[in-house]
Amino acid sequence: MPDRFLIFLLAALIATAQVHAPPPVKGPWMDKALSPDRRAELVVEQMTLGEKLQLVHGIGMLGGRELDAESRELLTSRSNGGAGFVPGIPRLGLPDLNMADSAVGVGHAAARSRYSTALPNTLALAASWDPQLAREYGSLIGRELRDQGYNMSLAGGVNLMREPRNGRNFEYLGEDPILAGRMVGQIIRGIQSQRVMGHIKHLALNDQETGRHIANVKLDKRSMRETDLLAFEIGIKEGDPSAVLCSYNRINGEYACENRWLLTDLLKNTWGFKGFVISDWFANYSATKAALAGLDQELPGPGYFGSELRQALESGAVPMARLDDMVKRIVRAEFAAGIVDDPPVHRVVDVVRGFEVAQKVAEQSMVLLKNSGSLPFNSAALKSIAVIGMHADAGVLSGSGSGQVDPMGGNAVATPPPVTNPGSPQTEGEAIWGNVWVWHRSNPLKAIRARAPAAKVQFHDGSDKAAAAALAKSSDVAVVFAVQLAGEGFDTSLTLPYDQDALIKSVAAANPRTVVVLENGNPVAMPWINDVSAVLEAWYPGIRGAEAIAGILFGDISPSGKLPASFPRNESDLPRAAIVPVPDGRLPNPLAGIGGKLVPGAQIEPFDIDYSEKLEVGYKWFEAHDKQALFPFGHGLSYTSFAYSDVKATADGVTFTLRNVGKRAGTEIAQIYAGLPAVAGEPPRRLVGWEKVTLSPGETKTLTVRIDRQFLAIFNEAMDAWELIPGDYRFSVGGSSANATQFATVAIQ
Ligand code: GLC
Numbered sequence: 001m002p003d004r005f006l007i008f009l010l011a012a013l014i015a016t017a018q019v020h021a022p023p024p025v026k027g028p029w030m031d032k033a034l035s036p037d038r039r040a041e042l043v044v045e046q047m048t049l050g051e052k053l054q055l056v057h058g059i060g061m062l063g064g065r066e067l068d069a070e071s072r073e074l075l076t077s078r079s080n081g082g083a084g085f086v087p088g089i090p091r092l093g094l095p096d097l098n099m100a101d102s103a104v105g106v107g108h109a110a111a112r113s114r115y116s117t118a119l120p121n122t123l124a125l126a127a128s129w130d131p132q133l134a135r136e137y138g139s140l141i142g143r144e145l146r147d148q149g150y151n152m153s154l155a156g157g158v159n160l161m162r163e164p165r166n167g168r169n170f171e172y173l174g175e176d177p178i179l180a181g182r183m184v185g186q187i188i189r190g191i192q193s194q195r196v197m198g199h200i201k202h203l204a205l206n207d208q209e210t211g212r213h214i215a216n217v218k219l220d221k222r223s224m225r226e227t228d229l230l231a232f233e234i235g236i237k238e239g240d241p242s243a244v245l246c247s248y249n250r251i252n253g254e255y256a257c258e259n260r261w262l263l264t265d266l267l268k269n270t271w272g273f274k275g276f277v278i279s280d281w282f283a284n285y286s287a288t289k290a291a292l293a294g295l296d297q298e299l300p301g302p303g304y305f306g307s308e309l310r311q312a313l314e315s316g317a318v319p320m321a322r323l324d325d326m327v328k329r330i331v332r333a334e335f336a337a338g339i340v341d342d343p344p345v346h347r348v349v350d351v352v353r354g355f356e357v358a359q360k361v362a363e364q365s366m367v368l369l370k371n372s373g374s375l376p377f378n379s380a381a382l383k384s385i386a387v388i389g390m391h392a393d394a395g396v397l398s399g400s401g402s403g404q405v406d407p408m409g410g411n412a413v414a415t416p417p418p419v420t421n422p423g424s425p426q427t428e429g430e431a432i433w434g435n436v437w438v439w440h441r442s443n444p445l446k447a448i449r450a451r452a453p454a455a456k457v458q459f460h461d462g463s464d465k466a467a468a469a470a471l472a473k474s475s476d477v478a479v480v481f482a483v484q485l486a487g488e489g490f491d492t493s494l495t496l497p498y499d500q501d502a503l504i505k506s507v508a509a510a511n512p513r514t515v516v517v518l519e520n521g522n523p524v525a526m527p528w529i530n531d532v533s534a535v536l537e538a539w540y541p542g543i544r545g546a547e548a549i550a551g552i553l554f555g556d557i558s559p560s561g562k563l564p565a566s567f568p569r570n571e572s573d574l575p576r577a578a579i580v581p582v583p584d585g586r587l588p589n590p591l592a593g594i595g596g597k598l599v600p601g602a603q604i605e606p607f608d609i610d611y612s613e614k615l616e617v618g619y620k621w622f623e624a625h626d627k628q629a630l631f632p633f634g635h636g637l638s639y640t641s642f643a644y645s646d647v648k649a650t651a652d653g654v655t656f657t658l659r660n661v662g663k664r665a666g667t668e669i670a671q672i673y674a675g676l677p678a679v680a681g682e683p684p685r686r687l688v689g690w691e692k693v694t695l696s697p698g699e700t701k702t703l704t705v706r707i708d709r710q711f712l713a714i715f716n717e718a719m720d721a722w723e724l725i726p727g728d729y730r731f732s733v734g735g736s737s738a739n740a741t742q743f744a745t746v747a748i749q
Contacts, residue, residue: 025093032341037274040332043092044324051089052327053310058086058097060301061281067301080149081111083281083402084299094331095343099152099299102191103171103403104542106144110406114148117354117543118398118405118440121521122157122187124365124539126173126564127636129669129692131186133364138190138198140357145196147347151339152242153191156200157403158184158235159207160228161522161565162617165579167209167490170521170540171403174564175618175633176687177227178711181234188239195338200235202247202280203256203267204228208609209491211582213283213589216250216606223614224251225715233271242275242333246295248283250606254293257284263294276329288312296326355544362548364667367537367561368637374477374513374533376555376639379452386458386471387445388507389481389517390417390498393459395439396538396545397519401488404438408543412439417485417498437485440543444481444517447550462503469510477513479553480504480532484520491579494525494571504528517549523567526630537561555639560667560692562636562736566618566629573627575613583607619737620683634687634736640666640697642735649731649744653689653706656733656742660695667694670733672705673740677727680714685732685740688712712748724748 028034029042044052059071061083067075079085084099101107106116117140119125125137138155145153157168161175173180184200191198205217205228219228236244244267246257256262257279267273276296284290284298287308298305312318334340368375377385387393395412398404416437449457458475460468472478482500486492495501508514508531515534518524519541526535536559538549551557571577582588586607616624619633640662647656654672669692673685689705712729713722726749734740 025091027092030093036332036335039335040328043094043331044328046092047089047327049313051092052323053306054087054089055330056296056309056323056326057298057302057305058084058300071301081108082150083108083154084152086297093340094334095151095339097152098150099154100145100148100150101402102141102145102153102155103157104399104540105141105405106148106150107402107405109148115349115351115408116144116148116405117349117351117358118407119358120362120365120542120545121170121399121403121540122173123170123521123564124541125187125361126179126183127367127537127539127561128361128364129179129562129564129690130364131182133361134183134186135190135193136357137361138187139193140190140354142191142194142196142198144349144354145191146194146344147349149344149346150196151337151344152197152199154199154201154245154402155191156184156188156198156235156239156241157202158200158231159202159205160231160617162207162228162611162613163491163576163579164523164565164568164574165491165493166207166522167486167492168401168403168488169565170399170486173231175566176564177230178234178687179564181231182238184231184235185238188235188241192240192242192337195342196344197242197333197337197339198239199243199245199278200232200239200241201245203232203244204247204262205251205611206247206249206256208579209489210579211586211588211607213248214582214586214604214606215580215609216253218252218608218610220614220717222715222717223611226615227617229266236271236273242337243278244273244275245278245280246283248280255283255285257295258286258289258293260293268294274329275333276326288317291318291322291326296329358542359544359548362538362541362545363551363557365539365561366541366548366552366559367563367635368552368559369535369537369567369631369635370529370532371534371637374515375536375553377452377477377553379455379554382452382455382476384456384458384475385448385452386460386468386475386478386511387448387481388460388468388472388478388503389462390483390500391439391461392481393445393461394443396442396444396541397483397485398438398440398540398542399486399521400436400438403488407438407440409441411436412441412443413437440545442541442543442546444546444549447546448479448553451550451554462500465503465506468503469506472507472514473510475511477515478507478511479515479517480507481517481519484518484522484524486521492522494523494568496524501527505531508532515553523565525568525570529630537563558639558664558666559636560638560669562634562669562671563631564633566622566633567631569628569630573622573629575616575621580607580609616683620686623684623737629738632736632738634669634671635738636669636736638662638666638668640664642666642668642695644670644733644742646702647731647733647742647744649729649746651746651748653704654731654733654744655702655704657700657702658693658695659700660697663697665694665696667692668735670703670705670735671737671740672707673732673737674707674712675730675732676712676714677725677729679727680725682714685737686711687737
């Protein structure tokens, strides 16, 4: 073909493409030099009422009974396939909002044959106590959201672990508000650094799954502000999320999404939150009340913020100014996040980068709970290794529900165990939530074989305890992989399911050099703890979990994780021996399917969850009541050991000397706890700071940890303000809440 013709053809193609590409929107609000606030004001002035109303709710979910034809078409043709979709306004240059769950990686990938990195779960990340790593974790998720065409993340779950059996603990960050708040803040900052909108959830006190739609949580304001809400306050201050998601439950009688004190007085006025509040999916129950309380966008669909909100505006029940504020908050966040000026462009996900980050997080999050000498293995000396346990020859377990990542290549376990986990109380009616127990294709048996090529490594799935014990007996060491299933819509239990406790006991009886590796998303009881030689808490370790486990077992990596939650000995040591159940006869989830409207006549009166332990969450409960946890908050062993000395404290910080007194390099997370003056009426101690440091053998370092004054304050409900109580503050420093044995006292006026 003559060149001239080719050139003509090319020119014609380019011209055609330009004709079809939408013309760049012109308007003062597109001026990047203006502030997001100013740009929002300018663009809202241009909007019709219909356009404003379009932005304050999603259009529903495929499969929803109440989906009209237009919404179905939009969801099918324009949505990116994530959990939430809000059509934009092309004439004003405002993009569709494509939201995806992404707690431990971008969800819903399988539906469009995409790939997402399955990171270790966030409770595991919390065990690294590493804010910089949390930011890297968030950055990876934000990058993959953009690569897949999403512009809003639904990661950022930070509900406090008041209930160790909460099915969603795996996707939160533990029991301490300062650790959880700082870590979630960095996850959000990381996500938003990739120019997608981030958010934080579930505000507030949605701390168990059982009956989450109809629970009414009772807790005084001081306790809320110093525990669950402190995690949100820190997370919002450090993360500056675009959005906050309000939860299903009631708080002291008011639904979270209709709770004016929570959403407007506290979040928007006291904390100065400038973003927008979205409902959890079907967590909105009204038009006027919710709009006036401070809800800005209803998801997934127009349950109430469609025609009912329009009527409320026309009647004046909801002032037009409130609608303008709702819309301004939404579009302001879009300008601030960069999704208007720099919309995502589809790109192949960087799988290798994902593997690197996943493995790094797994290695830094695993917690060596016990080690009486078996670890690290010496691959040259080991002749035979028994690898025992459910699916340890196939993959590593992950948590389920909206915090799940679709597995690369499909579930590594073709027929996963039944959805009903016999060890845990089910949330009636939500057991069909569709949770599937997914093992990711990171293979512990293979990873161990790769690290011990000269050893005979044999596998038994543990279904026959006697046979598993016989294999252990004939091997130098036995490694038992034990799993605890957890997920959204369920709560779980402290007891390992499927009779794994008995399996561990019989293997340990056959071989004293038995090492247990736990794959779980919440604390578990260990009746066999005295029978085994070592226990490694691997959590849900993600797509490179097996490699990280092998690396630690064979000593390539010295474990450095510390528990972000107390491991109780048993249920009777907890504030509530059993999870607060849904009373008989009540519908745990009164919503009709996808429409989001209540089932006419459904039983929706709430049941109470009274957090009578108040301030005493986790280790604070154990210490206040002289109970010994099986493994305390902040506990974690290394392959070396550390000595603390010369602790000095001032009102601004604590200085101490740390020495590596072992034979190999290691990383210590040195923790600082404060005991407030007795008159403060607080639990014995609280975490107020920490420092993570790596030292070579014999190395000594003097460290100073600055203490944020707010972390020493109490919340004075009468003054509605934080207050620093004058008196003596006793700081303790150490490698866990239970062995912070170096003290220094400071008088603070
Ligand atoms: C779910 C969860 C929430 C999730 C949302 C979208 O019910 O509570 O965490 O982001 O709906 O899937």
